[in-house]
Amino acid sequence: MTPKITVIGTGYLGATHAAAMAELGFEVLGLDVLPEKIERLSQGHSPMYEPGLDDLLQRHVAGLPGSSGRLSFTTSYADAAAFGDVHFICVNTPQRPGEYACDMSYVDAAVDSLAPHLTRPALVVGKSTVPVGSAARLAARLAELAPAGEDAELAWNPEFLREGFAVQDTLHPDRIVVGVTSEGAETLLRELYATPIAEGSPFLTTDMPTAELVKTAANAFLSTKISFINAMAEVCEAAGGDVVRLAEALGHDERIGRKYLRPGIGFGGGCLPKDIRAFMARAGELGAAEALSFLREIDAINMRRRVLMVELTRETVGGSLLGKRVAVLGAAFKPDSDDVRDSPALNIAGQLHLQGAEVTVYDPKAMRNAQAVFPTLRYAATALDAAQGAHAVLHLTEWREFRDLDPAALGDAVTTRHILDGRNTLDPAVWRKADWTYRALGRPTA
């Protein structure tokens, strides 16, 4: 019999995973504790902006015209336990306020709420990013709380999706990693992922701690690569080099590669920053703090980018931000997302505002989320509106539409033609030709 699936937590990870499993042909029940989220999803709408996700939901959510009907939603753990053979835990693990460690309360609550209803054999599969060792602890907790006892088994299956590419990454993963303690669990997971495996996605079986570590190690490596090139940007700035040309030249070495070597204002979002901090905290608990002390430097380089961008803005507008008008293009932590969690763009906008500049922000998708976090900034309906009267325009999230901006038209709107490119995706020659001063961290001034 085809196993039935539940997905607990319907954020970026869970909503996408639920829709993707329905797309792969399974009957899926998504669970969230927030009724308003469930209501939106039940109408086929994603709670966040994620390209392709609404289409996928509409193809499968039960009750919608022409849908497969394979995907439904609930707020009830009893319903989830009755429905599913496999339960994916996809809740978030944010940074604990005032600490480096991550907050495991949502994961713990999911297991504690589900387990008492598990009266028949079930596989609970953790997907959330957790400190290594959590899976072993949760497996014991599950066996203790579930009426099915040892027949309620745990596996760990980290997720590597990127926001903005969540649907594609989930349907066509570049690898599938599963931490399992039994052959039965491995067989079941191979059955669930039969389609991507047949397409060529490598399937790797590991012990639990390794599976948990693959995820945190991957995010630590990606953060390191970004901070490495941003450290080179600081050296270029001091030595008069061009970090963009440097990155390009380094990237041709196949051992280094071009990806994740884009210099700029650094990494943000709900994952990389908090994951490296939680990784350091966990290594400390395990007595291996020294092994990850370099991540402290990676974090520091990254956070310094934001300060350096504020300083570059101050210098550009004549030494003081007081009363200066600054247009900020971009609020999301990356393009094709409306996520503003720990967004470098919004953080820089906030710092400029707090230091006396009049900041107007425009983002194609993240305006509502940005306004909720920083209600005191000004917001404009278009890039051109944001630029009205500006003494400097900051390009801080590399949305496609910003690459297509007409420097001449924008030039007519501003007070002074200063463009600061925090993402190095604008063409300096084009802007300079239209009489703008183009500045970027770690690049020559002209």
Ligand code: UGA
């Ligand atoms: C990241 C990882 O890429 C995913 O593999 C992982 O599954 C996910 O975290 C997670 O842990 O859930 P995501 O947060 O969606 O995915 O974003 P990325 O595309 O990795 O970008 C992170 C930040 O780094 C962005 O602010 C981006 O602008 C910045 N970045 C990225 C750079 O500054 N330079 C680069 O070369 C690449």
